[in-house]
Amino acid sequence: MSRANETVSKVFYKGSTDDFIVLVDDVQILDKWRNDSTIPLVDVVNGFDIFATNNHGTQGILERVANSSLENEFGTSNKDKCIVEILKKGDYQSSLARENNGNTNVANGPTFQAR
Incomplete structure (x- = not known):
C-alpha cells in the first residue's frame, strides 16, 4: 500500500453496511x-x-x-462503477503512514544472541 512515512491519500465512503476506502494519488x-x-x-x-474497514471507520484495518x-x-x-461512486460521494483524507520500528515487545528479549 505504501512505505513507512509516506502520505496515504484515500477517499472514505460511509456505507449502510460497511465503510469503503479507495486509495488516490493526489487531492488536486x-x-x-x-x-x-x-x-x-x-x-x-x-x-x-476497494477496501473495507469492517465498520471501524477511517482508521480500521x-x-x-x-x-x-x-x-x-x-x-x-x-469495481470501476463502485470506485466512481466512492470517489464522487466519499470524503478525501490524508494521513502519514506510521514508521515500522521493528519489534517493540521487550518481553521477547533481545533480537540478537551475545557470544
Whole structure:
C-alpha cells in the first residue's frame, strides 16, 4: 500500500453496511476529476482496489472488499462503477503512514544472541 512515512491519500465512503476506502494519488487530481469526468480514472486512483474497514471507520484495518459487499451497497460488483461512486460521494483524507520500528515487545528479549 505504501512505505513507512509516506502520505496515504484515500477517499472514505460511509456505507449502510460497511465503510469503503479507495486509495488516490493526489487531492488536486481528484478535485479536477470530480469536475471533469473526462480525466481517466487511472490518473486518479492508486490501484483499482476497494477496501473495507469492517465498520471501524477511517482508521480500521484495510481488507479487500468482497463482491457481495459491493453488490449489497452499490447494486453491482463492477469495481470501476463502485470506485466512481466512492470517489464522487466519499470524503478525501490524508494521513502519514506510521514508521515500522521493528519489534517493540521487550518481553521477547533481545533480537540478537551475545557470544
